[in-house]
Amino acid sequence: MPADSAAVKAASQPEVLLEVDNVSLAFGGVQAIRNVSFDIRKGEIRAIIGPNGAGKTSMLNCINGFYHPQVGTITFKGVKRADMKPHDAAAQGISRTFQNIALFAGMTTLDNIMSGRNLKMNKNFFWQLLYFGPARDEEIAHRGKVEEIIDFLEIQHIRKTPVGQLPYGLQKRVELGRALAAEPDLLLLDEPMAGMNLEEKEDMSRFVIDVNEQFGTTIALIEHDMGVVMDLSNRVVVLDHGEKIADGTPDEVKSNQDVIDAYLGVAH
Amino acid sequence: MVTGGAEAHQEDTFPKLLLRNAERFAERPAMREKDLGIWQAWTWKEMRGEVRNFALGLAELGLRRGDKMTIVGDNRPRLYWAICAAQSLGAIPVPVYQDAVAEEMGYVLAHAEVTFAVVENQEQVDKLLEIGETYKGISHIIYHEPRGLKNYRIGGLMSFDAVQKLGAERFSREGEDWWLGEIAKGGPADTAIMLYTSGTTGRPKGVVLTMGSVMWAAEAGNRFDKLDENDEVIAYLPMAWVGDHVLSYAQSFAAGYCINCPENRETIVEDRREIGTTYAFAPPRPYESLITQTMVRMEDAGRLKKAMFDYFLGVAKRVGERILDGEPVSAKDRLLYWLGDVLVYAPLKNRFGISKIRVSYTAGEAIGPEVFRFFRSIGMNLKQLYGQTEASVYITNQPDAEIFADTVGRPIEGVEVKIADSGEVMYRSPGVFKEYYKNPEATAAAKTPDGWVHSGDAGFFDESGQLKIIDRAKDVGHLNDGTLFPPKYIENKLKFYPNIREAVAFGDKRDFVTCFINIDLSAVGAWAERNNVVYASYQELAGNPQVYEMIEKHVEEVNRELAREERVAGAQIHRFLILHKELDPDDGEITRTAKVRRALINERYAVLIDALYDPKKTRQHIRTEVTFEDGRKGVIEGDVEIRDVKTVGREPAFKEAAE
Numbered sequence: 001m002p003a004d005s006a007a008v009k010a011a012s013q014p015e016v017l018l019e020v021d022n023v024s025l026a027f028g029g030v031q032a033i034r035n036v037s038f039d040i041r042k043g044e045i046r047a048i049i050g051p052n053g054a055g056k057t058s059m060l061n062c063i064n065g066f067y068h069p070q071v072g073t074i075t076f077k078g079v080k081r082a083d084m085k086p087h088d089a090a091a092q093g094i095s096r097t098f099q100n101i102a103l104f105a106g107m108t109t110l111d112n113i114m115s116g117r118n119l120k121m122n123k124n125f126f127w128q129l130l131y132f133g134p135a136r137d138e139e140i141a142h143r144g145k146v147e148e149i150i151d152f153l154e155i156q157h158i159r160k161t162p163v164g165q166l167p168y169g170l171q172k173r174v175e176l177g178r179a180l181a182a183e184p185d186l187l188l189l190d191e192p193m194a195g196m197n198l199e200e201k202e203d204m205s206r207f208v209i210d211v212n213e214q215f216g217t218t219i220a221l222i223e224h225d226m227g228v229v230m231d232l233s234n235r236v237v238v239l240d241h242g243e244k245i246a247d248g249t250p251d252e253v254k255s256n257q258d259v260i261d262a263y264l265g266v267a268h
Numbered sequence: 269m270v271t272g273g274a275e276a277h278q279e280d281t282f283p284k285l286l287l288r289n290a291e292r293f294a295e296r297p298a299m300r301e302k303d304l305g306i307w308q309a310w311t312w313k314e315m316r317g318e319v320r321n322f323a324l325g326l327a328e329l330g331l332r333r334g335d336k337m338t339i340v341g342d343n344r345p346r347l348y349w350a351i352c353a354a355q356s357l358g359a360i361p362v363p364v365y366q367d368a369v370a371e372e373m374g375y376v377l378a379h380a381e382v383t384f385a386v387v388e389n390q391e392q393v394d395k396l397l398e399i400g401e402t403y404k405g406i407s408h409i410i411y412h413e414p415r416g417l418k419n420y421r422i423g424g425l426m427s428f429d430a431v432q433k434l435g436a437e438r439f440s441r442e443g444e445d446w447w448l449g450e451i452a453k454g455g456p457a458d459t460a461i462m463l464y465t466s467g468t469t470g471r472p473k474g475v476v477l478t479m480g481s482v483m484w485a486a487e488a489g490n491r492f493d494k495l496d497e498n499d500e501v502i503a504y505l506p507m508a509w510v511g512d513h514v515l516s517y518a519q520s521f522a523a524g525y526c527i528n529c530p531e532n533r534e535t536i537v538e539d540r541r542e543i544g545t546t547y548a549f550a551p552p553r554p555y556e557s558l559i560t561q562t563m564v565r566m567e568d569a570g571r572l573k574k575a576m577f578d579y580f581l582g583v584a585k586r587v588g589e590r591i592l593d594g595e596p597v598s599a600k601d602r603l604l605y606w607l608g609d610v611l612v613y614a615p616l617k618n619r620f621g622i623s624k625i626r627v628s629y630t631a632g633e634a635i636g637p638e639v640f641r642f643f644r645s646i647g648m649n650l651k652q653l654y655g656q657t658e659a660s661v662y663i664t665n666q667p668d669a670e671i672f673a674d675t676v677g678r679p680i681e682g683v684e685v686k687i688a689d690s691g692e693v694m695y696r697s698p699g700v701f702k703e704y705y706k707n708p709e710a711t712a713a714a715k716t717p718d719g720w721v722h723s724g725d726a727g728f729f730d731e732s733g734q735l736k737i738i739d740r741a742k743d744v745g746h747l748n749d750g751t752l753f754p755p756k757y758i759e760n761k762l763k764f765y766p767n768i769r770e771a772v773a774f775g776d777k778r779d780f781v782t783c784f785i786n787i788d789l790s791a792v793g794a795w796a797e798r799n800n801v802v803y804a805s806y807q808e809l810a811g812n813p814q815v816y817e818m819i820e821k822h823v824e825e826v827n828r829e830l831a832r833e834e835r836v837a838g839a840q841i842h843r844f845l846i847l848h849k850e851l852d853p854d855d856g857e858i859t860r861t862a863k864v865r866r867a868l869i870n871e872r873y874a875v876l877i878d879a880l881y882d883p884k885k886t887r888q889h890i891r892t893e894v895t896f897e898d899g900r901k902g903v904i905e906g907d908v909e910i911r912d913v914k915t916v917g918r919e920p921a922f923k924e925a926a927e
Contacts, residue, residue, distance in 0.1 A: 147304035152415070157534030159305065210416050 017042045017218050018063065018186060023072030025058055025242075032058040033069065034242040040186065045212055045219045047229045049253075050239035051262055056222045057099060059239065060188050063220070064096050065089035077185070091119055093185035097175045097192060099222075105164030109174050112163055113149055116181025117142045149177045152214070153207060169200040176207060180215075187211065189221040193228055201225065205232055230254065238262070281454040281479045283319075283356035285521040290316035293497055293524045299345040302531040302539055310345060312524070318432070320444055322346075323353035325435030326384065329408055333358030333453075336380050336462070340373070340396075341366050341388025343503040343529045346412050346428050348517055350386040355460065355479075356451050359384075362462045362474070363508040365860045366392065367853070369899045374399040376464045377406065380474055380705060385409045386428070390416040393425065398899075456480030462705055463510050465657045474705030475510075475657045484698040485660035486518035488680055492665055493627045497524035499546045500624075504529075504536045509861065510657040511631060515549045540621030548628040552635040553862050555650075558620055559642055560766040564794045580608035581645075588613075588645030593669045613646040622648055629653050631661075633863055636760040637673035644671065652676045654737060658714065658721055659683075660699035664735045675734035685735060686720075692741045693723040743866060745776025751838030753781065758839060759864070761829060765822045766791040770851050772864055773841070774877055780842040782880040784873070785819055786850050792818075807906055810846045816911060819846060823913045831916035840915040843880050845888075847873075848906045854895040879910055886910050 018040040025033040033055045040046045048056050061067040063074065065084045074081050076092060095116070103112050121138060150156055153173050158166060163174050172192060179187055192208065193201045205228055211217050223229050229236060230250040238246040238253055240262040246253050253259055279285045289298065289312040298312040310318065331337065337354045339347050339361055351361040362380045364373055366388065377385075377399060385396055385406055396409050408424045410431050411417060417425070460479040464472040489495070503516035520527050525547075530539040537558075566577050587601040597605075617623045630640070631653045643650040649668070654676035655661035663685065666677035679685045683697040696719045703711040715721050726741040738744055739754045747753050753775040762771040762785065770786035787810055795818075796803055803809040827840040851857040851864070857872070858864050870877065872892065879888035891905035 144304065147306075151304055154532065156302075156305070156531045157538070206416070213418050214415060 015042045016040070017077065018220075019073075019075040020059075020063070021073045021075065023059075023062060023069040023074065025055075025062060025067055025069045032242050033062070033239075035072070036239065036242070036244045037072075038237045038244065038247055040218060040220055041235075042218055043212075043216055044234040045208070045221065045232050047233035047236045047250075048220060048222050048239065049224075049226075049229055049236060050245075053241075054239040054262075055242040056239055057190060058242075060096065060190055060220070060222060063089075063186075064094050064188055087119070090182060093182075094188065095179040095182040095184040095186075096188035097172075097179050097190060099190045099194065101168075101171050101175055103163045103171060103175055103178070106162055108160050108162055109155060109158045109166075109177070110146065110150070110160060112174055113146045113177045113181050114142065116178035117146065119182060145183075146181060149180050152180075152210070153177050169196055169203075172196070172200075172204065173207070176204075176211075180211065180217075183215075184217060187217050187219045189219060189223075191222055191224065193223060193225055201228060208232060280456045280483060281355065281451070281458065282460065282482075282518065282521050283352055283451040283454060286312075286316055286319060286352055286356075287448075287451065289521065289524050296497055296524065297526045298520075298524075299348065299527050299529065300543070301345050301529040302535070302542075305531075307528075307542070309526075315345075315349065318346075319349045319352045319356065320447055321432040321435035321439060322349055322428070323356045323435065323450075324438045324444075324447055325431035325433070326353055326359070327357055327447075327450075328434045328438055329384075329431065331357055331359050331384055333450075335359045335384065336362050336382040337384040337386060338377055338380070338382045339363040339386050339507060340392045341412065341507070342533060343505075343507060343512070343516065344388060344412055345527075345529055347386060347388065347507060348503075348527065350410075351461070351517060352521075354384075355454070356447065358450060358454060358458065360459050360462055362464070363506075363513070364464065365506050365508045367506075367860065369854055369895060370395045370398040371899070374403055376472060376474070378403040380462060380464075381405060383407050387411050389413040393417060393420070397422070454479065456483065459702070461513060463508060463513065463657050473707055473710055476702040476705050477510075477660055477699075478702050481660045481699045481701065482514065482518050483522070484682065485514050485662050486522040488662055488682055488699070489514065489519050490523045492662075492680055493547065495519065495523045495525060495547060497526075499523065499525035499626075500528060500543050501525060501547050502528045502530060502536070502540050502543055502545045504533070505550060506860065510661055511549050511551075511655070514661045515547075537619075537621050541618065541623075542621075544624040545621070546624050546626045548622070548625055550628075550630060551861055552630050552633060552639060555630060555635065555643060556639055556763065559639060560788055560791050562616065562619075563766040564791050567794065567798070577612055580604075580612040581642075583608050584613060584645035584647075585641065588647065589641065589671075592644055592647060592649065593671065609647065616646060617648065625649065627651065629665075631655050633756070633861070635673075636764045638761075638764040640673045654725075654735060656721075656723060658701045659695060659697060660701070662699060663695050663697070663723070666734070670732070670734070672734065675730060675732075675736050677734055679735075687728055688722075690741070691726045691728070693725050693727040693735065693737065694720045695723060696720045747775055747781070747838060748777065748779050749838065752836060753839050754836065755866070757836065758783070758826070758830070758841070761826045762822065767795070767818060768822060770858070770862075770864070772851075772866070772869055774870075774880065775839060778881060781839050782843045782877075783823075783841050784869075784876070785823075785844055785846045787815060787819065787846060789850070806850055807848045807904060810848055811906070811909065816846065816909060819844070820911055820913060827913065827915050841913055842915060843910055843912050845876060845880065845908050845910045847876075848890060848908050849892060849894060849904050852894070855893075876908060879908075 016039045021037050023033055023036050048059060050056050062069050065086045065088055068083045150159055155173055158170060163171055193204050212219055233250060236250055236253045238259050245258040245262060246256040279288050294313045295311050297309040298315040300307045300309045337359050339350050341347050354361045362382055364376050383405055387393055393409055393411055400406055410426055410428055412428050414427050456479045458479045460477050460482045462474045462476050464474050505512040516527050528543045530536045566574055583604045587597050587605055590597050591605055625648055628648055628650045651666040651671055653665040654663045662680045663683055664677040665680050683695055685695045688694050700719060700721055724741055725737050726739055726744050727735055727737040730736050739756045743755055745753045755773040758773045759771040762768050767788055768785055769788035772784040773781055775781035789806055792809060792815060796809060809815060823841050823844050830840050831837050853860050856868055876888055876890055879885040887907050887909055889907050891903060894902050894904050896902060
């Protein structure tokens with residue numbers, strides 16, 4: 001048995017899944033994003049990093065249609081996108097988690113994840129109300145999918161626990177589960193490891209890698225923990241004051257002087 | 269073997285029993301596993317096919333008679349099938365504790381010369397690959413759960429499905445005659461399994477058990493408690509523990525009852541409730557944690573509920589055990605108990621998932637009498653047995669209605685027990701182990717030429733003929749004034765308090781008794797939350813003065829209890845401290861079955877022990893190396909406070925006179 005056992009990373013596909021081209025976003029006089037361009041390739045884990053207020057979350061909000069950039073274009077799966085609502089983005093295959101958990105606190109883990117299947121349900125309200133015939137078959141199929149996610153994230157023991165009662169780390173996992181339930185092509189994770197301890201971070205990193213490997217889901221994530229970012233991602237884009245200052249592999253970014261300056265500050 | 273002997277000789281190995289069961293119980297469930305939220309079942313007939321395909325696959329990969337195959341993981345049907353598949357080919361299964369760190373596991377695998385490994389998931393695969401850097405003997409690693417392993421490109425690594433597919437192909441080419449022939453070659457003298465004992469001293473030893481021994485244990489156990497194919501058992505204890513092997517494998521094959529594998533470790537109580545298990549066997553720890561969880565939750569309950577709970581537990585404590593044993597009880601108490609059952613005991617048992625339990629055993633180490641009585645008083649037929657890996661479990665069992673908290677019952681049929689002059693319990697039975705693998709000195713030290721085994725436990729028979737175990741023979745000591753010092757006995761009294769998870773008492777060849785305490789993080793943590801005590805770590809909570817106050821009260825109460833018992837009244841606790849870290853099997857401080865390793869603790873915490881016996885010291889600095897779950901090392905250090913505790917005068921009159 002060979003000793004060097006490290007998993008071999010799948011060679012990244014060059015095909016571009018999402019292209020951000022020269023995007024600018026302003027709130028009144030505040031320029032949140034300035035002429036930013038980068039791409040996300042199919043099957044990769046792409047990190048967006050930068051100091052506080054760099055425009056990372058704004059960028060994510062543009063990608064999933066919550067904000068509409070005044071300048072520039074976003075192309076997803078080869079289609080240039082017109083102004084759209086978040087649920088249109090979701091229907092196209094983009095789902096996300098939030099910096100501050102946005103689950104239904106009174107609902108169980110199961111129901112929360114099930115809600116992520118909503119867009120996949122075809123039967124109309126009337127059938128669902130009756131829970132009969134095709135609506136029932138459909139719900140059973142969806143439940144099967146949800147159970148796979150529960151199994152995948154190892155949260156069987158909290159299946160029927162209202163998420164409001166769960167510790168923070170598990171809530172984060174449930175939120176990831178709900179995002180996965182939509183079977184997205186692109187998964188946006190906004191600080192998935194914020195506020196976690198080391199062990200929880202390790203678990204979460206494992207899940208992110210597994211999602212990427214197992215389902216082939218493309219992932220874009222914002223994260224402050226540099227160790228996590230450098231370990232997880234294939235490529236990193238760095239924003240500072242709304243502008244892109246670096247883009248490349250973790251190693252390239254790490255040694256980039258502009259990035260070091262942005263994080264540590266420079267004497268002016 | 270008086271009854272059923274003739275039948276036993278036809279099927280004298282477990283693979284042969286599998287063939288029999290596949291005909292006799294064909295459509296009855298042999299195993300269930302909860303997967304994706306639904307219980308999946310395999311009948312005996314289906315299981316036969318699964319085992320056959322896997323066995324043929326293993327044969328294709330080169331597993332031969334006498335080869336060793338390790339099994340690592342939580343209780344999964346496939347891992348049990350792997351045991352049977354190996355046995356059917358004459359190979360020897362060597363299950364190891366799934367939470368062992370790589371170094372510990374590596375020792376066992378190298379010592380046993382394991383060549384095949386069947387493991388549950390990526391975590392275990394990684395561990396085996398790490399072991400592979402030093403022990404080169406493993407040629408094949410077969411995994412159950414493919415998740416995370418997609419991009420591993422390693423020779424000899426393959427999935428359980430792939431091996432079964434190999435087997436199925438061979439089956440479709442040439443049928444199963446060859447396999448049946450291999451099974452027919454097996455006999456009672458073959459090695460059935462090797463189980464490494466965690467051992468509180470030194471390196472683990474590989475206990476070699478023959479088919480004949482394990483088969484005897486399976487039949488003796490089934491006969492004693494009248495188990496048959498209608499029983500339901502949940503398998504959740506480590507597969508490397510002899511208790512699980514005999515209960516969840518051997519006895520199931522012999523009786524034909526169904527084994528249920530829980531969804532994961534955290535869902536056991538829920539899964540047990542869904543299945544309604546009828547027979548159970550567990551070390552004291554799971555029972556203790558059920559009580560701890562309940563007590564913690566009741567602290568948070570409303571005042572009415574809490575009052576009801578306390579009142580009816582009082583009733584149960586007074587009359588519950590007598591009702592269970594069929595003794596006469598007044599009509600009023602019977603009525604109260606019935607009411608208590610409706611309001612408290614039955615819902616509680618339902619919560620625990622033990623409503624349908626006919627017989628439940630505790631073994632592995634001494635159970636606290638309070639824990640034991642608690643379960644009996646609410647109507648669960650909890651009994652004690654005394655067993656060892658070296659005996660294929662069974663030595664003594666408590667017969668129904670002869671249950672005492674401080675005895676372990678009578679020798680089960682076929683077992684002879686005697687007490688050596690040294691006070692050590694010795695036994696001889698058909699279940700006795702063959703040898704310690706590759707360790708003739710240890711074998712010779714433990715087993716006499718005529719088959720008597722030194723148990724290592726001190727004990728005696730009481731007036732009613734039941735065996736009483738006092739402690740590990742080598743642990744029982746004496747204070748300098750000659751007072752008996754049984755550490756386990758004192759520790760168990762402490763551990764009944766939900767706030768105390770572990771305790772280690774000192775006193776042998778000392779002037780008085782002292783102890784270390786580990787607080788229970790869930791219980792004390794819940795208390796901290798209620799009282800707005802902020803803490804960031806175990807260490808911080810353990811050092812909290814209010815926590816010390818609370819633990820001090822518990823220790824004082826234990827002293828009062830000890831004072832009431834003549835033999836141990838002198839062994840009251842004079843000083844104690846709360847350890848800055850939890851005793852952890854990863855650090856070797858307790859075994860995987862939660863037995864305290866005293867020698868190691870004496871060595872590692874020598875400064876703390878010295879401080880306990882230095883009256884001038886009220887604080888002591890300590891630095892300890894710890895091992896994290898992934899095997900990395902770190903250091904925890906800090907100051908630990910030492911408290912004096914009030915003791916209760918044994919003979920106050922005498923004391924006053926002396927002053």
